[in-house]
Amino acid sequence: MLTVLFDGLAYGMLLFVLAVGLSVTLGLMNFINLAHGAFAMAGGYIAVVLMQRFGLSLFWGLPVAFIVTAAAGAFLERTLYVHLYDKPHLEQVMFTIGLVFMSVASVDYFMGASPQIVDVPKSLEGNIEIGDLTLNKYRLFVIVFCAVLTAALQLGLSRTRFGSRLRAAVDDARVARGLGINVTAIFALTFAFGSGLAGLGGALGAAIFSLDPQFPLKFMIYFLVVIAVGGTTTITGPFFASILLGVADVAGKYYTPTIAGHQIQVGGFVIYTIMVLVLIFRPQGLFGRAPGK
Amino acid sequence: MIDTAAHATQGGESRAMAYFAERAKWRWPEFALWIGAFALAFLFPSRALLFNEVAILALFALSLDIVLGYAGIVSLGHGAFFGLGAYVAGLLAKAGAGAGLLSDPTFGLLISAIFCAFVGYITSFLVLRGADLTRLMVTLGVALIFAELANRMAWLTGGADGLQGVMPGKILGLFEFDLFGRNAYLYSLTTLFLLFIVARKVINSPFGVSLRAIKGNALRAGAVGINVNRRLNGAYTLGAAYAGVAGALLAQTTAFVSLDVMEFHRSADVMLIVIFGGVGTLYGAIIGAAAFKILYDLLAAATPQYWQFWLGLILVLLVLFVRGGIMGLVTGVYQRLTGKGGAA
Numbered sequence: 001m002l003t004v005l006f007d008g009l010a011y012g013m014l015l016f017v018l019a020v021g022l023s024v025t026l027g028l029m030n031f032i033n034l035a036h037g038a039f040a041m042a043g044g045y046i047a048v049v050l051m052q053r054f055g056l057s058l059f060w061g062l063p064v065a066f067i068v069t070a071a072a073g074a075f076l077e078r079t080l081y082v083h084l085y086d087k088p089h090l091e092q093v094m095f096t097i098g099l100v101f102m103s104v105a106s107v108d109y110f111m112g113a114s115p116q117i118v119d120v121p122k123s124l125e126g127n128i129e130i131g132d133l134t135l136n137k138y139r140l141f142v143i144v145f146c147a148v149l150t151a152a153l154q155l156g157l158s159r160t161r162f163g164s165r166l167r168a169a170v171d172d173a174r175v176a177r178g179l180g181i182n183v184t185a186i187f188a189l190t191f192a193f194g195s196g197l198a199g200l201g202g203a204l205g206a207a208i209f210s211l212d213p214q215f216p217l218k219f220m221i222y223f224l225v226v227i228a229v230g231g232t233t234t235i236t237g238p239f240f241a242s243i244l245l246g247v248a249d250v251a252g253k254y255y256t257p258t259i260a261g262h263q264i265q266v267g268g269f270v271i272y273t274i275m276v277l278v279l280i281f282r283p284q285g286l287f288g289r290a291p292g293k
Numbered sequence: 294m295i296d297t298a299a300h301a302t303q304g305g306e307s308r309a310m311a312y313f314a315e316r317a318k319w320r321w322p323e324f325a326l327w328i329g330a331f332a333l334a335f336l337f338p339s340r341a342l343l344f345n346e347v348a349i350l351a352l353f354a355l356s357l358d359i360v361l362g363y364a365g366i367v368s369l370g371h372g373a374f375f376g377l378g379a380y381v382a383g384l385l386a387k388a389g390a391g392a393g394l395l396s397d398p399t400f401g402l403l404i405s406a407i408f409c410a411f412v413g414y415i416t417s418f419l420v421l422r423g424a425d426l427t428r429l430m431v432t433l434g435v436a437l438i439f440a441e442l443a444n445r446m447a448w449l450t451g452g453a454d455g456l457q458g459v460m461p462g463k464i465l466g467l468f469e470f471d472l473f474g475r476n477a478y479l480y481s482l483t484t485l486f487l488l489f490i491v492a493r494k495v496i497n498s499p500f501g502v503s504l505r506a507i508k509g510n511a512l513r514a515g516a517v518g519i520n521v522n523r524r525l526n527g528a529y530t531l532g533a534a535y536a537g538v539a540g541a542l543l544a545q546t547t548a549f550v551s552l553d554v555m556e557f558h559r560s561a562d563v564m565l566i567v568i569f570g571g572v573g574t575l576y577g578a579i580i581g582a583a584a585f586k587i588l589y590d591l592l593a594a595a596t597p598q599y600w601q602f603w604l605g606l607i608l609v610l611l612v613l614f615v616r617g618g619i620m621g622l623v624t625g626v627y628q629r630l631t632g633k634g635g636a637a
Binding site (some may be wrong): 026030032080083087089090091093094095097098099100101102103105106108109113141182217221224227228251271272275276279280 | 301312349361367419422423426427429430431433434435437438443525557565568574598599600601602603604605606607608611612613
């Protein structure tokens with residue numbers, strides 16, 4: 001039971017790091033970026049390439065994955081996404097799904113369709129035993145790492161000048177603009193940072209969930225659930241939503257095993273039902289508040 | 294005074310009637326398209342199976358065009374109704390074992406349509422509660438729930454092995470489904486044609502025009518006295534029924550139903566087709582389906598496995614550079630040729 005909770009926590013933390021960028025950019029620009037998972041996948045594969053081809057450890061893979069995906073995010077935001085902010089949601093959806101398809105096929109072409117196996121660093125192999133409880137070292141690392149990251153994000157958002165500008169822009173972009181805040185620049189930076197975080201999460205999670213070219217499609221649904229349940233106005237909302245989702249998902253896998261079918265569908269039933277119910281009764285998310293417009 | 298008022302109303306009424314008549318008029322490219330489509334069955338009998346797929350895809354796209362193009366509801370889970378219709382028709386045909394009313398293909402279509410319309414009506418209330426983004430997620434969530442149900446209820450649906458032993462009877466008790474798929478194609482195409490005529494009538498009716506008003510501006514449409522949610526419920530229900538028929542056609546003509554009918558890519562593909570063909574044009578759905586299938590075959594033959602890349606690229610370019618899809622281009626050319634406005 002505690003092991004399930006522990007695994008779920010690690011999984012939820014990962015989901016949060018993966019999804020938080022999407023949630024903030026969605027709240028900021030009201031832009032539906034379904035291709036967010038592609039950045040996460042890119043991060044995962046960057047780590048894999050570094051480890052397999054160059055023999056570096058995962059500790060090197062993490063920062064490189066972050067930097068490269070953040071740069072890619074910034075580049076794409078400035079060249080492609082910027083044309084789409086004032087287009088209807090439908091076109092944004094089509095555009096980003098197109099990007100997903102392209103990324104899926106490209107990764108398939110360069111890396112092959114089979115799931116990648118990622119070795120965790122030697123120092124993080126094995127388990128720690130505390131009483132009756134067996135804790136996987138790597139998962140513990142993930143939890144601690146993500147917790148520190150989350151705390152840093154929350155501090156950055158609430159204490160720094162950039163954070164307060166960002167919060168102002170999320171609350172009401174028009175008024176923020178009127179006050180002289182450069183929302184476009186904030187958005188570009190946030191987008192790049194969020195993409196970088198997704199890449200980092202992808203690299204971090206590559207050893208936990210299977211990394212294959214279908215990753216952006218599979219996880220798109222998880223991201224949407226996190227946002228639907230958590231709302232887009234804070235980062236604590238998506239955080240709790242991620243933990244909830246992670247624990248529910250892992251518990252679902254433990255207690256209702258199914259033989260065939262995809263990994264995502266196993267135990268997914270409960271999650272989707274929760275998502276639909278939350279959307280119906282609290283369209284702004286369980287933890288969100290109504291947008292100030 | 295009273296007389297002139299009555300007169301004015303009458304004038305307005307006849308003008309409205311003329312407007313509807315003008316909108317509903319058939320134009321020559323439409324006749325050409327349908328005659329060509331039926332002729333294909335006899336010109337290229339060996340490709341009938343492919344044509345059949347196109348016809349089914351076109352009907353599916355048509356159903357989404359009603360929901361998306363006319364009602365303006367962005368749905369990422371339209372495949373749910375397609376899959377539902379396929380399972381209903383498949384189970385009926387299995388129960389009938391090739392004979393009797395249960396296996397009658399037309400009866401199967403009817404029951405699938407009614408069932409999907411019912412489910413569509415119920416879920417439309419959930420879908421309509423939110424704005425675009427919420428709708429996207431609710432439709433996706435509903436579709437995932439149905440996919441999960443189909444997966445879990447293996448005793449009924451056959452689970453991952455698919456539904457075996459689907460035996461549709463003779464079409465109208467006369468024509469058997471043959472190996473080469475010609476009858477299947479004619480059957481699907483006729484269904485598509487009949488349902489297209491109905492859709493065309495609906496779109497050009499006051500109901501259809503009110504949908505257009507809602508899509509233009511829901512608030513103002515409500516202000517001029519249109520019951521916005523009721524109309525959208527209706528459109529969503531109709532779209533669900535159409536998608537169910539498309540799914541039923543697939544189940545009957547291939548005599549097999551697998552979990553694949555519920556997969557997410559169905560919903561994504563059909564959305565792509567509608568956008569590709571042109572949103573809110575009806576014909577866009579049909580042309581889009583044909584173009585999609587041809588493109589798919591070409592790309593899959595050239596780069597098997599990686600065709601998705603080119604598909605994605607086309608999507609991205611389409612959104613960035615082409616507004617209105619193929620139909621946008623076609624009607625532009627047509628209007629230039631005939632020198633008059635008004636789209637089919």
